[in-house]
Amino acid sequence: MTLNHIVIVGAGQAGYQVGASLRQEGFTGRISLVGDEPGVPYQRPPLSKAYLLGKVAAAALRFRPPEWYEDQRIERIQASVSQIARAQRSVHLSNGTDIGYDHLVLATGARNRVPTVPGIELDGVFGMRTLADADALSPRLATVRHAVVIGAGFIGLEFAAVAAAKGVAVHVLELGTRPMARALSQPMSDVFSAAHSGWGVTLDFGQTVASITGEDGRVTGVETGDGRVLPADLVVYGIGVLPNSELAAEAGLEVRNGIAVDAQLLTSDPSISAIGDAVSFPSPLAAHPIRLESVQNAVDQARNVAARLMGKPTAFAALPWFWTDQGELKLQIAGLSEGHDHTVINGSLETKQLSVLCFRQGRLIAVESCNRPADHMAARKLLARASTLSATEAAQAGFELKAYEAASREVASSA
Numbered sequence: 143m144t145l146n147h148i149v150i151v152g153a154g155q156a157g158y159q160v161g162a163s164l165r166q167e168g169f170t171g172r173i174s175l176v177g178d179e180p181g182v183p184y185q186r187p188p189l190s191k192a193y194l195l196g197k198v199a200a201a202a203l204r205f206r207p208p209e210w211y212e213d214q215r216i217e218r219i220q221a222s223v224s225q226i227a228r229a230q231r232s233v234h235l236s237n238g239t240d241i242g243y244d245h246l247v248l249a250t251g252a253r254n255r256v257p258t259v260p261g262i263e264l265d266g267v268f269g270m271r272t273l274a275d276a277d278a279l280s281p282r283l284a285t286v287r288h289a290v291v292i293g294a295g296f297i298g299l300e301f302a303a304v305a306a307a308k309g310v311a312v313h314v315l316e317l318g319t320r321p322m323a324r325a326l327s328q329p330m331s332d333v334f335s336a337a338h339s340g341w342g343v344t345l346d347f348g349q350t351v352a353s354i355t356g357e358d359g360r361v362t363g364v365e366t367g368d369g370r371v372l373p374a375d376l377v378v379y380g381i382g383v384l385p386n387s388e389l390a391a392e393a394g395l396e397v398r399n400g401i402a403v404d405a406q407l408l409t410s411d412p413s414i415s416a417i418g419d420a421v422s423f424p425s426p427l428a429a430h431p432i433r434l435e436s437v438q439n440a441v442d443q444a445r446n447v448a449a450r451l452m453g454k455p456t457a458f459a460a461l462p463w464f465w466t467d468q469g470e471l472k473l474q475i476a477g478l479s480e481g482h483d484h485t486v487i488n489g490s491l492e493t494k495q496l497s498v499l500c501f502r503q504g505r506l507i508a509v510e511s512c513n514r515p516a517d518h519m520a521a522r523k524l525l526a527r528a529s530t531l532s533a534t535e536a537a538q539a540g541f542e543l544k545a546y547e548a549a550s551r552e553v554a555s556s557a
């Protein structure tokens with residue numbers, strides 16, 4: 143069918159990118175980008191890093207200035223999509239209008255999981271997902287003395303590093319036994335535990351939260367599962383996200399840990415694609431469908447869908463990569479380390495310039511690089527072409543990932 147009108151639901155990283163990529167691919171039809179957040183689409187990563195530190199202004203977070211959308215004829219509509227009428231190929235907006243589509247792209251992202259504890263509604267308790275969240279939280283950092291962070295994941299620890307740098311006493315409560323455990327190897331978790339301790343952050347593992355305490359509607363502390371009350375004039379939680387898949391589910395699309403898509407990022411309806419944090423997709427790197435929460439995933443999936451809609455279909459197989467900045471540490475991860483059974487450390491734990499190479503059944507599956515950007519770039523190239531590097535080779539004295547990648551590329555191209 144001829145595509146005259148593509149409607150995108152969600153104007154975040156993936157939604158913006160699919161609009162931009164459609165124009166780059168030469169799509170000349172109508173594009174409507176419907177998003178429920180106010181303002182011009184913006185990047186989230188700096189919210190818990192440079193923006194919170196006051197190093198970046200709000201305007202610099204925008205992917206593009208407002209005029210760009212006009213130039214590109216990408217119609218921005220600020221509204222929530224409340225229903226998809228698949229039989230009519232139209233979406234219903236919260237402002238009462240209906241928009242017809244030839245193809246619909248769902249890029250609805252995810253929302254924070256909110257801890258179900260008494261006191262969560264108190265003033266001074268924050269999640270961190272939107273510019274509005276960061277704008278509400280940021281001014282408090284100048285005056286608070288004690289912050290409690292619930293969850294030692296990426297966002298909680300990014301916030302902890304910023305707050306500690308601003309002189310706030312930070313106490314992190316984490317149910318698990320180490321930081322960022324869902325995504326990192328033990329050695330790299332250890333690097334970040336040591337770094338946070340060095341910045342004065344207290345990391346408290348194996349802990350639950352019983353309640354958040356308050357006075358006159360304002361937070362005053364956090365009561366832990368083991369009965370302590372920690373002082374807090376600010377509480378930030380980061381205990382993971384839930385995919386925004388209800389709209390898809392209500393429209394009868396398949397949903398399993400996110401909107402289910404096939405290898406080409408199509409939902410169970412051939413007129414509807416889905417991309418980004420909201421999506422569970424088959425990956426050549428995993429035995430079961432996965433859902434990733436990263437800029438790379440949102441951008442690469444958006445590009446893949448734009449190319450398919452312009453007649454260039456490919457199975458989505460981009461190598462996942464991710465980064466986090468905490469204090470002076472920049473961690474970059476290439477690949478997925480889930481299920482690794484062996485690690486090799488390359489570099490120095492003391493100077494915190496190192497890469498952890500993660501192997502599963504003898505095969506390199508991920509590389510975590512801390513303050514070693516050259517390793518990260520080499521790892522991305524190496525993993526993208528299914529590396530044959532063995533753990534024994536990687537453990538040899540003087541092994542350099544960048545040199546190995548260059549040499550193995552030469553061998554591959556001359557074979």
Ligand SMILES: Cc1cc2nc3c(=O)[nH]c(=O)nc-3n(C[C@H](O)[C@H](O)[C@H](O)COP(=O)(O)OP(=O)(O)OC[C@H]3O[C@@H](n4cnc5c(N)ncnc54)[C@H](O)[C@@H]3O)c2cc1C
Binds near residue numbers: 186
């Ligand atoms: C604080 C923070 C720091 C991060 N740091 C990093 C990082 O360092 N590196 C990294 O790789 N990733 C990072 N991420 C993750 C990254 O930002 C996300 O993976 C990425 O934004 C996902 O893009 P998306 O378009 O799928 O979702 P989003 O960017 O969340 O966009 C989805 C949009 O859809 C809107 N929406 C939902 N439902 C509807 C509806 N029914 N109608 C209209 N609009 C709707 C939402 O309000 C939202 O605006 C960070 C995320 C956060 C929150």
